[in-house]
Amino acid sequence: MIAPALIFEGRVLARGRALVGPVRLEVPGGRWTCLLGPSGIGKSTLLHAFAGLTDGLSIDGTVGAGDGRPLAGRTALMAQADGLLPWLTAQENVVLGDRLRRRRPDAERARALLARAGLAGLEGRKPGALSGGQRQRAALARTLYEDRPVVLLDEPFSALDVANRARMQDLAARALAGRTVLHVTHDPAEAARLGHAIRLLTPQGIAAIPPPDLPAPRAPDHACTLELTGRLTRQLLEAA
Numbered sequence: 717m718i719a720p721a722l723i724f725e726g727r728v729l730a731r732g733r734a735l736v737g738p739v740r741l742e743v744p745g746g747r748w749t750c751l752l753g754p755s756g757i758g759k760s761t762l763l764h765a766f767a768g769l770t771d772g773l774s775i776d777g778t779v780g781a782g783d784g785r786p787l788a789g790r791t792a793l794m795a796q797a798d799g800l801l802p803w804l805t806a807q808e809n810v811v812l813g814d815r816l817r818r819r820r821p822d823a824e825r826a827r828a829l830l831a832r833a834g835l836a837g838l839e840g841r842k843p844g845a846l847s848g849g850q851r852q853r854a855a856l857a858r859t860l861y862e863d864r865p866v867v868l869l870d871e872p873f874s875a876l877d878v879a880n881r882a883r884m885q886d887l888a889a890r891a892l893a894g895r896t897v898l899h900v901t902h903d904p905a906e907a908a909r910l911g912h913a914i915r916l917l918t919p920q921g922i923a924a925i926p927p928p929d930l931p932a933p934r935a936p937d938h939a940c941t942l943e944l945t946g947r948l949t950r951q952l953l954e955a956a
């Protein structure tokens with residue numbers, strides 16, 4: 717599986733007004749990149765641009781893969797809202813992509829992913845009977861089930877308690893090793909744990925923040941992780 721780099725250069729416009737940019741964002745292939753920045757700066761809009769979700773928007777510039785091939789069919793997006801269909805069970809939601817593509821779902825793989833997401837025994841529940849954190853974990857299982865080389869994550873762990881958050885971060889880091897991951901997060905500690913690369917989007921443009929020379933996922937209480945968390949927090953406060 718080739719995990720391409722991602723490149724966005726230019727602006728995203730809504731009715732002629734720039735929502736993002738001009739900016740150049742390069743996301744290295746086969747690595748996990750965290751994108752931080754103040755609320756409303758355009759992080760989700762950039763993620764959606766890579767996913768091809770630009771209804772009502774126009775792109776003045778280029779968005780695509782470093783290998784020059786189309787991104788369509790190579791990306792999985794986990795959006796901020798869980799997007800689970802309320803009339804389907806957790807299990808049916810995980811395999812929804814296969815259903816839509818008229819492919820035979822792999823029920824065993826879906827069940828195993830739900831179990832790894834801590835949802836064993838809840839496969840038959842509909843989203844309305846799951847907690848917010850359980851729904852978010854089902855949405856993560858669905859994203860991993862898609863098995864794409866490019867994975868776009870928008871605040872994927874935001875509804876989770878500390879222990880589940882660390883577990884799901886570890887699960888995603890393992891499952892997505894070698895893929896191109898672009899992960900939008902508000903949490904500097906999460907970026908310090910997970911990022912092979914870290915980018916900060918501010919009105920001044922994009923800054924690259926070098927992560928520590930430690931393999932990810934890093935221990936949340938490692939001195940390097942804590943030091944980087946502090947540095948990122950300071951930069952976010954200064955950007956606000």
Ligand SMILES: Nc1ncnc2c1ncn2[C@@H]1O[C@H](COP(=O)(O)OP(=O)(O)OP(=O)(O)O)[C@@H](O)[C@H]1O
Nearest residue numbers: 730735753754755756757758759760761762772773
């Ligand atoms: N379809 C749209 N039409 C018009 N404006 C939009 C549209 N989508 C987003 N915006 C605006 O574009 C800007 C960027 O929004 P976006 O959701 O990308 O920000 P964000 O950095 O992800 O914010 P947050 O951290 O709060 O999720 C915001 O000002 C938002 O109001």
